[in-house]
Amino acid sequence: MTNGYVNRDRRWHPAALTPDYKTSVARGPRQAPLSFPTTLVEETGPVFGHEMLGRHDNDLIVNFATGDGMAIGPRIIVHGQLRDEFGRGVPNTLIEVWQANAGGRYRHKKESYLAPLDPNFGGCGRCMTDAQGFYEFRTIMPGPYPWPNTMNDWRPAHIHFSIFGQAFAQRLITQMYFEGDPLIWRCPIVDTIPTREGIESLVAPLDMARTVPMDARAYKFDITLRGRRQTLFENRMEGL
């Protein structure tokens, strides 16, 4: 029996209006959102098959490269477990990632940073969690980059993550940061997260145990999605 998904803790997530991140001022909704229990609409969601993945989808070092080319930059493996708030692994779920190249440049029409493009780096990848919720992909360490906010704001090195889960209620986009990056504590976007504990939950530690010797370092990034309540006793109030 399911009893819906645990409510999102909106004091744990960034608020809609965070003036130090200027773009949120005109784009963050001002009215209070309408709360109601998850229904079938939110408790279902798209699920994709492993067969959808191409051979190099999970390898950003080669998935855009031509011939024997490889992307330039420090080689890393990013791995971790996708689980829910009750610690249960979330299996067979699509994770999409995107990032800047080693110089901090995105391959995008609207990107104007003077750092050069890497002809062998596209910047997108995807993978699926296994039966226990574990995932892994290979890439290069993205560079930090300046962005227009105040005159001198820099994003810490980061990888963007889009995660589906098993229900539309679990849909989440977030960013992974790297242990030891001093820019984390200077970034207005990171700072939209209200607590230090919340920020630290997005910082991946260096994981020497999963390093491939003489090849690639590893970073471990566990991700938590909303939990689905389970109880033998379902008691929903009439009209709620």
Added chain:
Amino acid sequence: MVQPLDHLKESPSQTAGPYVHIGCTPNFSGITGVYPQDLGHEMITGEVSGTPIRITGRVLDGTGTPLRDAMIEIWQPDAAGLFNSPAETRGRADPNFTSWGRAASDMVTGEFAFDTVKPGAVPYVDGRLQAPHVTLWIVARGINLGLHTRMYFPDEDAANAADPILTRIEHQNRVRTLIAETPGKGHYHFDIHLQGPTETVFFDI
């Protein structure tokens, strides 16, 4: 002392940023050759039952400017009210309908579009039927946590008037922010206002 609760906290959201297209719609953003096509590009994959419809719309900021860098996903049942999802336990959805679509807003006009079918009705938690609707999820630069909302249909007055969610909205003059316009037969247009007197009702679900 008590036993500690060992529940985990959800990973905090971070904005999708200006380059969400690189990861989610790479072909649209000009990164070709990595994925054969962008995910969610097609919702109808074959002969499908129900009424084909086209949904267009824009996402507008507090100054009335359309966002040109947003990504919109929709989630809806098929014409019979069934979702194409392993979590759907009431029956099997139309195999040629994905229930899920994804579109980037146009980089010049800000308009997004979905070709889909008119959804059937789905029950609420107490068994009452919800009016036919499409769930939308909006992410973009400047949006810190993905926004959930719903588009209802202007030709479903009776169902809308009885809908358990629409009737729950305190300011009933805001219900109209959730109802699409219909500029032509089979075409529904839905503008999403992030702020202002016509701010769309967003959902905490």
